[in-house]
Amino acid sequence: VGWIDFDGNGSFDPDEGAVAVVSDGATDAVLTWSNIGTGGPNIVIGETFARFRLTTDGIDGNNPGGSASDGEVED
Numbered sequence: 001v002g003w004i005d006f007d008g009n010g011s012f013d014p015d016e017g018a019v020a021v022v023s024d025g026a027t028d029a030v031l032t033w034s035n036i037g038t039g040g041p042n043i044v045i046g047e048t049f050a051r052f053r054l055t056t057d058g059i060d061g062n063n064p065g066g067s068a069s070d071g072e073v074e075d
Contacts, residue, residue, distance in 0.1 A: 002031045002052045003064050008044040012051055015041045017061020022054070051075050 001019050003012035018031040033040070051064055055071030 001059055001061055001064075002050065003061065004033070004050045005048045006036075006041040006043045008046055008048055010049075012049075012064040013041060014062040017064065019059075019061050049075065 001017055003017045005012055006016050007013070015035060016033075018033045020029045020031050022029045035041070036043070051073060053059070053064070053068070053071060053073045055068040057068045057071070059066065059068060
């Protein structure tokens with residue numbers, strides 16, 4: 001799961017998340033924010049932050065700070 005703070009409000013909102021399922025042994029993944037320009041997050045020009053989370057838990061893009069039984073988070 002990845003989040004980008006598109007609106008620059010300092011938090012990762014549910015509409016700023018994208019999810020990709022990564023197969024065992026994969027060496028890459030593609031995250032697509034398909035809601036950009038279609039009523040998704042407001043986009044503010046300027047510096048921003050991103051968070052990427054890998055886990056075997058079935059999490060969605062709604063909870064960037066929630067717990068997971070394993071994995072890693074990169075900000």
